[in-house]
Amino acid sequence: MPYGRPTGVVGEGANGPRLGGVLLLLYCVEEELHLVLTRRPDYDGVHSGQVSFPGGRHEPPEALTTTALRETWEEIGIPASEIELLGELTPLYVIPSNFEVHPFVGHYIGTGRPRFSPDVREVAAILEVPLRLLLDPTTRVEELMELRGGLRLRVPCFRVGEHAVWGATAMMLSEFLERLRYVRYVEEHPFI
Incomplete structure (x- = not known):
């Protein structure tokens, strides 16, 4: 688990954050693994124009996995029946929107390209990003971002073409990529 992340799950309610689920959706094209990101429309809100994973608000009594799958269907049109869930990453509290986001990893099992x-x-926009690009260390940069209230701050991000992936999405993506690197390391060094 990444250092400094909250370990407990705070209940949804008047005193706690809203709950949400997102999906890191993987799929293969010509034997190359890709990850799906979306760019939100421009609107008058906290996450306007930002790059994110498909996902959204939890609707009780559904499970958080159901939230991630439902929102993926609603946002990008991929049905739950074409997704195999592979696991869950560390929940993350997003201060600006007061959301506790539960990220799940899934693999597209439909026929052909999604x-x-x-x-x-x-x-x-839908961004179909080759995993090799995200694993390339030159993709990780720091950029000056304008935050709410006009505050400008240098933040770590992933540069994906013309898009900067930063904030909560970059944190979840970083955890996912570190887990992949660990698996690759263990496979290359089986006696460690």
Whole structure:
């Protein structure tokens, strides 16, 4: 678990954060693994125009895995029946939106390349990113971002073409990539 992340799960309610689920969706194209990211539309809100994973607000009594799968269907048109869940990453509290986000990892098991059908109210663009690009250390940079209230701050991010992946999405992505690196290391050094 990444250092400094909260370990307990805070209950949803008046005194706690809202709960949400997101999906890191993987799929293969020509034997190369890709990850799906979305760019939110520009709107008057905290996460306007930002790059994120498909996901959103938990609707009780559904399980958080169901939240991530439902939101993926609603946002990018991939049904739960075409996704195999592989695991869960560390929940993350997002201060600006008061959300406790539960990230799940899934693999597209449908036939061929996924047929995305984005909901234009929630998704301005779908980014299909080769995993090798995200694993390339030159993709990790620091950029000056303007935060709420006009505060400008240098933040770590992933540079994906013209898009900066930063904030909570970058933190979840970093954890996922570190887990992949660990698996690769163990496979290359089986007696350690």
